[in-house]
Amino acid sequence: MLRFFHQLGSPKHFYRIAGRWIPWLAAACAALMLIGLYQGMVVAPPDYQQGDSYRIMFIHVPSAWMSLFIYIVMAVAGAIGLIWHMKLAEVIAISSAPIGASFTFLALVTGSIWGKPMWGAWWVWDARLTSELILLFLYLGVMALYSAVEDKRTAARATAILAIVGVVNIPIIHYSVEWWNTLHQGPTVTKFGAPSIDLRMLIPLLVMAVAFKLFYATVVLMRARVEVLQRERNAQWVRELVDIS
Amino acid sequence: MNTPSLSRAFALLLWRDLLLAYRRRTEMINPLLFFVLVTTLFPLGIGADPALLRQVAPGIIWVAALLAAMLSLDSVFRSDFEDGSLEQFLISAQPLSILVLAKVVAHWLITGLPLLIVAPLLGLLLDLPAASISTLLVTLALGTPVLSMIGAIGVALTVGLHRGGVILSLLVLPLYIPVLIFAANAVESAGAGLPIVAHLSLLTALLVLSTSLSPLATAAALKISLS
Amino acid sequence: MTGTGAIFCLEASGLGCVRDDRSLFEDLSFRLSSGQVLLLEGRNGSGKTSLLRLLCGMRQPDAGEIRWDGEDIFGLGPDYHTHIAYVGHKDGVKHDLTAFENLKLARGLAAPNLDTSIEDALRQVELWGFDDVAARNLSAGQQRRLALARLLVTRANLWILDEPFTSLDSRGIAIVETLFSNHVAHGGMLAVTSHHQVQLGDAETIRIDLSS
Secondary structure: OHHHHHHHHOHHHHHHHHHHHHHHHHHHHHHHHHHHHHHHHHHOOOEOOOEOHHHHHHHHHHHHHHHHHHHHHHHHHHHHHHHHOOHHHHHHHHHHHHHHHHHHHHHHHHHHHHHHHHHOOOOOOOHHHHHHHHHHHHHHHHHHHHHHOOOHHHHHHHHHHHHHHHHHHHHHHHHHHHHHHHHHHOOOOOOOOOOOOOHHHHHHHHHHHHHHHHHHHHHHHHHHHHHHHHHOOOOHHHHHHHHHO | OOHHHHHHHHHHHHHHHHHHHHHOHHHHHHHHHHHHHHHHHHHHHHOOOHHHHHHHHHHHHHHHHHHHHHHHHHHHOHHHHHHOHHHHHHOOOOOHHHHHHHHHHHHHHHHHHHHHHHHHHHHHHOOOOHHHHHHHHHHHHHHHHHHHHHHHHHHHHHOOOOOHHHHHHHHHHHHHHHHHHHHHHHHHHHHOOOOOHHHHHHHHHHHHHHHHHHHHHHHHHHHHHOO | OOOOOOOOEEEEEEEEEEEOOEEEEEEEEEEEEOOEEEEEEOOOOOOHHHHHHHHHOOOOOOEEEEEEOOEEHHHHOHHHHOOEEEEOOOOOOOOOOEHHHHHHHHHHHHOOOOOOOHHHHHHHOOOOOOOOOEHHHOOHHHHHHHHHHHHHHOOOOEEEEEOOOOOOOHHHHHHHHHHHHHHHHOOOEEEEEOOOOOOOOOOEEEEEEOOO
16 A cells, blocks of 8 residues: 555656546546436426526535635645655646636636526625635636746745645635625525425435546546646656657 | 844844835835825725715725735845845744744834824725724734735745736735725724624734744745745 | 864765756765865856755755755754855845944844854955945945855854855955965865856865766
8 A cells, every 4th residue: 555655656657547547537427427417407306496596506516615625635735745745746736726716616607697596696795605706816826826936846835835825714714704794794595504405406416526526536637647747758757658659 | 042042033133124124214105105095096986975985984994005015015025035135044043934023023013004103094084983093093003914924925925936016916815805804894893883892803813823823834935935 | 263173064965956847967976074165166057056055955955965964954954054154146235234234134143142253254354444334335346245254253164155256356356265265274164166266275175067
């Protein structure tokens, strides 16, 4: 087991192992997503208040979960890279940022579409949406810093610090925004605060959540492979690889 | 490494930065002018109805303070980076985080403290009641050091970049949001005669947290930026 | 001056440095002891400055390690820094402070409770009399000498110098060379890059050419 992790730490083996995993992860992701979508769009009953429009939840909620989850992964991987000088952790951290930003964006768009019939406006300064918007800014900051620093190893280490600072601040920001929201608007309609969610709704939601996680795993490995190739482009094994193909 | 030598290094650097600022004292005016100017723009943009101004004044003054604090941030490490002093701090026998703390405290005394002096004036311009003005001062006293502390991390990350300024605002402004929320709300609540103990406790907590953690993060960021 | 009589040793093994995807040097090893000089040679961009910054502990080597008396310098941290003094491309001189204030600051940062004489240091670089002049009003050569005077107010054993003779006139070069030979003669160490031929009497010199 230990040897396995050690091997995974070397760029060459990571490239090989990740290449083998990607098709399986992608297939599992596609299967779960089809099941989840079918269950969510067809099997689950319409909501007694919102009718069918609530079904966007099966995209919105997992996206929102992923947006936070990926930020945490990014910070943890960044910290591992800083402390143990593990290059692979740096690669994972930096490959995660654009995916996380995309999920955050997706959560914002679906949230605003979902809110339109309920609030009558595309955008309402709802606590969750506002937090999500700030999270998007945090992601964009990480990506901007990474692209601005020329030496990519330095860039990865700098963004790791930023991601860690961000992770410490996220709970504070989240709490302050909730607080601000209750002070200014009074409690808004909570979208899925219903204490007992129908099991036929809950199952597709969880299936979709797992499918989104698999999607992230697939894409992050694909991005990380490209990043590894770019970083190691002067290494012998990369040259051999390019020669063959 | 003993405590007296730590506090001596801290005091020495604080003295140095204050002396440097004194010798370039004309530059200290700029963030202040910016603070006043931005605040003046709002009545021109949204109309001069006193009732409206009174309602939005806490937010305006705090947003202006936030921007003024951010604009002045660049000077925390810029000149030390350019003339090589920062390298000397890095290989100093004193822990970098203590030196960073001294620099940020000096920076706040130079750029943050003056905001407190003109803020009451701006309060009068926007027709804030007296209770709100005193609360405004307390929130500025508690909040602007937090801005300096958080901002220092951002500056340390961008100090080596050619166009660090724009990125700096992207990195730092989202992290300023909690301070803005608690502080502006405190001023508003004070105007409405509501209790503000909770706001002030939260701001104090942010101050304690940022003072203890930010020098470490800033020092780590500086080491990376200069490597 | 060092004057402690202690013997120290700086040891590098298998050092490698990659900058912007380009390998500057690989598998570099050397050993520098008290009373010796390390002279780095090589073309521009061959990694001399990067190597000096590695020796200062400002940058982590991409391969290999640097040990001070057998201990990794990154493990030692600030304790290692009490043994070194560095003058780089940038002088590290504050233009708005006087020569005296600059050195006072350098002394305070170098090591706790140093009582080395600032007057003495300024006399040795022939800047006494300019002690209350703001550094911005000194000539480029005088500023360089002020930067080098920093070496004298610390008790560092190892002086790490990046092109110390830049912008010095012949008199300045002679002054600085005297400082260097005194330091080495008292058991100090020197790691230096220079385009100028350094005259250091009979000090034992290790030459490393990074171009090869």
